[in-house]
Amino acid sequence: MAVEYKCCEADFFIHILIIVLLVVFAGMMSGLTLGLMSMSLVDLEVLAKSGTPKDRKHAAKILPVVKKQHLLLCTLLICNAAAMEALPIFLDSLVTAWGAILISVTLILLFGEIIPQSVCSRHGLAIGATVAPIVQVLVWICFPVAYPISKLLDFLLGHGHVALFRRAELKTLVNLHGNEAGKGGELTHDETTIIAGALELTEKTAKDAMTPISETFTIDIHAKLDRELMGLILENGHSRMPVYYEHPTNIIGLILVKNLLTIHPEDEVPVKSVTIRRIPRSLAGSES
Structure with missing residues (x-):
């Protein structure tokens, strides 16, 4: 009886540990889906070339992972779905079916969605650089399933495009970075005027400048x-x-x-x- 009780107790703690790991894993995949997929290749290339030393290091680690956007998206979603589907299975052995559903929804919603996405939306660059090696391993694990789906998405939606700014958008971006805009920008009024004037130069005639x-x-x-x-x-x-x-x-x-x-x-x-x-x-x- 004592041996059987210890085995049951060991199984209980093993199930609890697996449940915690599944919630953490699902939360990490959900947060990375928002954090990594919200970064465009242009933003990362700018940070890799002209950001702070820490941002350059982080961007250099993330760029190889994000280049194949559809493959990365499929990998993260497959891992997230697998963790969420496995969670009720282990909960069902501890509580009733209704309890398993209620607990799994609560855990996934709070610790697997809300908190991870809130954290990754603010610190996505640092977190993404830290777990980039893990993501690359997951890409290879999920490759047989994720690769065909990603190629289908490439065919239907096109490859991940580089979101470059148009001339008017770039001018607005410069104005927002001016210190007069009140958004913490470092550009002075003279600098924003000079840059905006250079962007408008090809559209101006001699008459407009006179x-x-x-x-x-x-x-x-x-x-x-x-x-x-x-x-x-x-x-x-x-x-x-x-x-x-x-x-x-x-x-x-x-x-x-x-x-x-x-x-x-x-x-x-x-x-x-x-x-x-x-x-x-x-x-x-x-x-x-």
């Missing part, structure tokens, strides 16, 4: 650089000032404001005595 002549501040070539005019030039804030002859639309050149530093307003030097540079011109409709 300022209407009616809104420009121009200087008459016959004017004198007295205190009033010098004050207007400084107030305008530009590094170059267009110079016109007779009427404002007849622009003949420009002067560099830095060349006026040696001129005293009291001398009232004529504008025509200052070096006037040729202004770049764009001739619309001209033929080469």
